Amino acid sequence: MARVVVSVMPKTEILDPQGQAIERALPRLGFEGVAEVRQGKRFELEVDDSVDDATLAKIAESLLANTVIEDWTVTRLDGDA
Amino acid sequence: MARVVVSVMPKTEILDPQGQAIERALPRLGFEGVAEVRQGKRFELEVDDSVDDATLAKIAESLLANTVIEDWTVTRLDGDA
Numbered sequence: 204m205a206r207v208v209v210s211v212m213p214k215t216e217i218l219d220p221q222g223q224a225i226e227r228a229l230p231r232l233g234f235e236g237v238a239e240v241r242q243g244k245r246f247e248l249e250v251d252d253s254v255d256d257a258t259l260a261k262i263a264e265s266l267l268a269n270t271v272i273e274d275w276t277v278t279r280l281d282g283d284a
Numbered sequence: 285m286a287r288v289v290v291s292v293m294p295k296t297e298i299l300d301p302q303g304q305a306i307e308r309a310l311p312r313l314g315f316e317g318v319a320e321v322r323q324g325k326r327f328e329l330e331v332d333d334s335v336d337d338a339t340l341a342k343i344a345e346s347l348l349a350n351t352v353i354e355d356w357t358v359t360r361l362d363g364d365a
Binding site: 204210211212222225228229232234235236237238239240241242243244245246247248249250251253254258261262265266267 | 285291292293303306309310313315316317318319320321322323324325326327328329330331332334335339342343346347348
């Protein structure tokens with residue numbers, strides 16, 4: 204079994220209202236110095252060793268991300284990270 | 285400026301209906317070998333170098349995660365990762 208992380212983030216050119224809301228809330232809450240916030244999704248998958256990178260890419264592309272507005276990356280974690 | 289990633293995941297003992305829905309959808313879509321899926325959030329922050337780890341921890345804890353049901357980790361990215 205391997206642990207895989209799929210990160211899905213809004214594309215740079217896409218507005219991110221959730222991230223912007225956090226960005227604006229921070230100074231109000233007394234946190235200065237944060238210039239930009241983007242909010243996306245993180246999926247953690249427990250997969251058989253038989254599942255190859257091409258399959259993971261297909262899963263990310265077809266099920267986990269909306270590729271019109273989101274970018275995705277797949278990372279295999281070594282050990283118990 | 286530094287790039288910081290805050291990962292927020294549902295605690296292990298907390299049910300994750302979104303992750304379970306994905307888990308059940310995968311075999312139906314022809315993807316075998318995925319044993320578990322958990323869905324969480326990923327925040328990317330662009331912060332001043334003056335923002336220290338304690339401040340980032342406070343931001344994650346008070347604003348980005350619901351610590352009753354979620355765990356969080358803060359990672360500083362080196363370079364343009």
